[in-house]
Amino acid sequence: MNVMSETTLENAVNEKVAAAANERIKMRGEKVGVFYGDKQALFDVDLLVRQNQVTALIGPSGCGKSTFLRCLNRMNDTIDNARVVGKITLDGEDIYDRDIDVVELRSRVGMVFQKPNPFPKSIYDNIAYGPRIHGLARSKADMDAVVESSLKRAGLFNEVKDRLNEPGTGLSGGQQQRLCIARAIAVSPEVILMDEPCSALDPIATARVEELIDELRENYTIVIVTHSMQQAARVSQRTAMFHLGNLVEEGPTEKMFTNPDDKRTQDYITGRFG
């Protein structure tokens, strides 16, 4: 079996670069396209997601960045007439393979959504939800430990430790979003996908979440969709620019924001179109 022969040229080049820098590839998209009914929303995207790095997806509204993100843990399956073509791998395994269990995949590739969406349950039960359905905690003490460590890693523990039994919906917007991140962490995913996680938050809450993303990079691989150029520059190591359903270019964040190869990237990050 020759893996290289199936790989597109661009990915192959990038892979060599990554190997040279001693970076491991966590996820790989090859010729990924998405159709909603007859309308194609994403065209032939080749993208590598490097382990323990933050990859930012930027681009104007409707450019397909969220669509691509949702392909990475097959959330597009829940949309009635969506169809995905191409190939996406996680640690070399095709996640659209017939033998792949979607439910298990989603526990490995967690997701944080645009709008904070805590369940109408207590803070404790919000965190415990994932571990419970996956049987990750054997005892009450185990579960307490999982909840505590998840909340700590999301930087929320000190704020809520006295009211774990109060509803999660009673928290402030920023706290709710960190609760959702804690909830995603609790099932010990390998990759966390974030779909504009700060768009509903005020600047202070945003700063707190960005800090958190930077800390989380140590243990997780993160892919984040953002509308904010500054945010992409602040939190990510790699940036991918999407436009009209195409991947325009991808590269180290620093290079993308100082010396992009493509004119469209240049125009977008300097605010000339969007």
Place this chain on the structure above:
Amino acid sequence: MSVSWVLAIILVIGVVAFMVARLRAARLEPQAGVKQHSLPGYHGSYALILAIFPAIIFFGIWKATSPVYIDSAVWRSLPEQVRSASDANRSLTMGTIYTIGDGMRRLTPAELDQVRSGQADLKALFASRGVALASSGEAYMIPAAENYRSMSDSSSLWSAVGAILLSLAGAWLGLSGITLRRRARNNVERVMLWGLIAASTVAILTTVGIVLSMLFQTLTFFQSVPLSNFFFGTVWDPRFAAAGSGGATGQFGLIPLLAGTLYIALVAMLFAVPVGLFAAIYMSEYASRKVRSVVKPVLELLAGIPTIVYGIFALVTVGPLLRDISAALSGGQPFIMAQSVLTAGLVMGIMLIPFVSSLSDDIISSVPRSLHDGSLGLGATRSETVRNVILPAALPGIVGALLLTASRAIGETMIVVLAAGVAAKLTLNPGEAMTTITVKIVNQLTGDLEFTSPQTLVAFALGITLFVITLGMNVLALYIVRKYREQYE
């Protein structure tokens, strides 16, 4: 002048006023620095409203109250001994007088003289003119009838004159003073508001009217049957309401009926709730858009079937089927009667499925998509998501929907009339026949009625009991739904 003529004239006045006012407003001289406040159409509408509504309201009130006034005036004009003698069937006496009064219009002057002098056989004479007279008529009725006739004639004349004058006055008011700054638009808006308020008031007043009409009869009933016998009696045996029998001869125990009602409703809910709820979950969470677009209308079609049809279905199909199956199971003697709690409950359950599924589907669908995605994004399966996130979030709404459904089950009539039987028994065996409050109301109110006997009046007591039960459940349901609705918005 007949009512329809008066209404037609008022309408014509209104339309003319509308057109003239619109034309005048359109031809207003523009003035420098003054902006026309309302479009010509609004001036027209305002004139139309002024010309029509006060006149129609006046006319309506006159028509509604004048018969009451005439009735009492004619009654007072009757001789004293007649009034005391026929107090019990006043409406019969008055009815005869009215018929004579109306019938006299069809007689020739010569015949009228005959009638006045008391020489004519009233019944035969009126019959020849196509007017059926209930009794032969007494001599004292003739002047009363003439009195009635002249009063009602002048009443209809003056009401017509008054209404038309009012309409003309309204039209004049609308037409005069059309200026650039007249706020016709705002005035029309205010009338719209009052119209909407009036419409909603009608609904509320109707409810109050229904309750009051039942309340008075119920109070009469409780004059002959003590409260405790009704509410705590365990025997329902009203006997026949033979005309003139009077007096409380039967026993009116509510308990067997209430038990039957609740038991049948319970069986129906036990059947309808799981099926309906599962159907709703399937439709809102699993079904593709294509399936949903077929299944949902079909389920709602089920809700459109008249309940009498379900009743027939129960009577000729489900009942005999259950009886035969139970006979086969026990080897001879059926333990489920053709008319039984089970039959009625089962068929009522089928009827309720679309209510449960449709209401629950709406509620489940209103749970935000983000919660759904959040759970799936954590690696939960669809059924785990439904069980742990969607249903808890939708539960208050679903409970409310179930209470609404239950109150429907309790008030349901046609299915139980045909499928539950009429035997007012107290039993726990669902294979036996029981009866419900609604069935007994139907029983007591069909046939030859006498509205003074408790046998008939008990229907109103039953009705008001039923009303209070279902009202209570609806209020509770609305309270629950409203209390928890805002949670996710």
